[in-house]
Amino acid sequence: MDIPGPEPRADGGVGAVAAAGGLHRYQLQLHAAYGPVVRFQLPGAQAAVSVADPVLLEGTAHIDKRPERLFEFLAPLFETGNLQVMPADEHGPWRRLLLSVLAGRPSHERHFARFTTLVTALADRWAERAERAEQAGRTDRTAPVELQKELTALSLRMICEYALGGEVADPGRVVAAFEDVLTEHLGHLYEVPAPGTREERSERAQAALAHLRATVDQVVADHRSGDRVGDRADRSDLIGALVEAGERPARIRDTVMVMMLAAHHTTGVAVSWTLHLLGRHPDVAERVAGELDRVLGDRAAPEYADLRRLPYLDMVLRESMRLFPPGPYGARETTETLFLGERGEYEIPAGATVFYPIWAVHMNPAYWPEPEKFVPERFSPEETAGRPRLAYIPFGIGPRSCEGAALAIVEAELVLAVLLKRFRFRPVPGHEVTPIERFVLWAADDIRMTVSPRVPE
Ligand code: HEM
Numbered sequence: 001m002d003i004p005g006p007e008p009r010a011d012g013g014v015g016a017v018a019a020a021g022g023l024h025r026y027q028l029q030l031h032a033a034y035g036p037v038v039r040f041q042l043p044g045a046q047a048a049v050s051v052a053d054p055v056l057l058e059g060t061a062h063i064d065k066r067p068e069r070l071f072e073f074l075a076p077l078f079e080t081g082n083l084q085v086m087p088a089d090e091h092g093p094w095r096r097l098l099l100s101v102l103a104g105r106p107s108h109e110r111h112f113a114r115f116t117t118l119v120t121a122l123a124d125r126w127a128e129r130a131e132r133a134e135q136a137g138r139t140d141r142t143a144p145v146e147l148q149k150e151l152t153a154l155s156l157r158m159i160c161e162y163a164l165g166g167e168v169a170d171p172g173r174v175v176a177a178f179e180d181v182l183t184e185h186l187g188h189l190y191e192v193p194a195p196g197t198r199e200e201r202s203e204r205a206q207a208a209l210a211h212l213r214a215t216v217d218q219v220v221a222d223h224r225s226g227d228r229v230g231d232r233a234d235r236s237d238l239i240g241a242l243v244e245a246g247e248r249p250a251r252i253r254d255t256v257m258v259m260m261l262a263a264h265h266t267t268g269v270a271v272s273w274t275l276h277l278l279g280r281h282p283d284v285a286e287r288v289a290g291e292l293d294r295v296l297g298d299r300a301a302p303e304y305a306d307l308r309r310l311p312y313l314d315m316v317l318r319e320s321m322r323l324f325p326p327g328p329y330g331a332r333e334t335t336e337t338l339f340l341g342e343r344g345e346y347e348i349p350a351g352a353t354v355f356y357p358i359w360a361v362h363m364n365p366a367y368w369p370e371p372e373k374f375v376p377e378r379f380s381p382e383e384t385a386g387r388p389r390l391a392y393i394p395f396g397i398g399p400r401s402c403e404g405a406a407l408a409i410v411e412a413e414l415v416l417a418v419l420l421k422r423f424r425f426r427p428v429p430g431h432e433v434t435p436i437e438r439f440v441l442w443a444a445d446d447i448r449m450t451v452s453p454r455v456p457e
Pocket residue numbers: 083084085095102159258259262263264266267270325326327328329330331394395396397398399400401402403404405407408409412
């Protein structure tokens with residue numbers, strides 16, 4: 001492989017990543033030392049090639065295969081195999097079907113009111129907490145909140161509602177079941193303490209998985225029996241579209257599972273990091289609040305159509321996902337020899353892991369001057385037009401990129417609009433916010449902020 005990189009080490013690369021202080025820092029160091037295309041040892045994949053330049057990335061954008069080994073740990077959640085590594089010929093039609101629902105306005109509009117109810121309930125709770133803090137004698141009416149915990153829980157509720165249609169008998173139990181499944185299969189990543197012995201935890205997760213699958217089956221059965229006629233034609237309902245397309249029940253259950261998995265941590269942390277940044281940039285927060293006041297007037301929440309009238313909020317969210325991309329990495333596997341560069345100078349053999357260092361791409365100073373700075377104006381239409389397309393890839397690249405991107409933006413902007421219209425967020429003094437790379441870009445000890453009403457209520 002004619003690609004520069006450090007000498008391989010006996011530990012498979014683990015030590016080098018740890019010594020750099022995590023994979024992202026290691027990526028930054030590697031690309032600074034060896035250039036835009038680097039060969040390195042990726043723990044779990046042996047040899048990998050990292051590509052950090054947006055123009056060179058275009059040459060990888062067609063690859064339609066993920067390396068199976070890297071995603072093996074999620075296999076127990078699926079009945080028909082992990083959908084993230086499904087072969088290209090099966091993946092294509094499934095993706096088109098998913099996009100026809102997830103990326104479309106009808107599905108966003110259909111769920112918007114219910115999403116609004118969910119975020120408003122959270123805001124009401126925070127307002128009550130602030131009220132109690134005031135009654136307890138705190139003159140500033142503030143109350144600290146663990147943003148990451150509360151906002152990922154909110155996102156999970158929203159995606160359950162979206163995926164299942166909001167008509168399941170006990171949505172609270174579905175959410176709790178999914179949390180049990182996650183704690184068992186991903187908990188070690190997030191250091192979630194799980195009660196009980198190993199066997200008890202495993203049994204609980206099995207029971208929870210069975211409950212989730214039975215719930216999806218019930219929704220599918222309702223569709224089949226015609227109880228939900230009308231959901232199908234306009235592509236606003238995910239399970240309806242999957243049933244109509246003739247997908248087998250196990251694949252439908254797996255699809256709901258992958259959506260819940262992919263959707264809730266990512267969207268929840270996107271909102272959390274945005275509030276974190278706004279708390280440290282009160283001038284930007286003021287501008288967002290001003291835009292919300294102008295567009296919403298006395299209303300506490302936007303309508304779906306209002307989102308397009310909040311361009312500054314949109315720029316703030318995008319800049320936040322540049323600095324803290326919720327999904328910090330992606331990966332592909334080459335199926336044939338790949339030549340990157342104008343003269344094809346980087347030769348990558350078939351079967352190699354191509355690593356997408358999304359976070360390092362967003363920090364490339366050639367396209368992002370002073371990359372550490374929070375500058376929402378980078379996402380003005382003019383600035384955006386002046387950059388290569390793949391300089392900004394929070395939702396990944398090509399045929400395996402995120403199908404939920406459009407929905408995620410709608411959800412995140414709605415949540416931000418409701419919260420920022422109503423509250424002011426400030427960092428809790430002395431609380432350190434430390435990003436760590438998990439399945440998503442997580443804050444080690446949560447993001448604790450004080451929340452106070454913007455106007456006396
Ligand atoms: C801010 C929120 C989100 C971010 C930043 C995000 C980011 C990502 C990234 C980076 C990938 C991997 C892409 C690649 O390998 O090129 C991905 C995959 C995926 N995401 Fe998202 N995501 C978000 C929200 C959502 C939501 C709300 C849904 C569903 C409703 C979703 C569904 C998926 C699915 C199904 C995949 C697998 C794609 C495939 O294999 O075809 N995501 N996402």
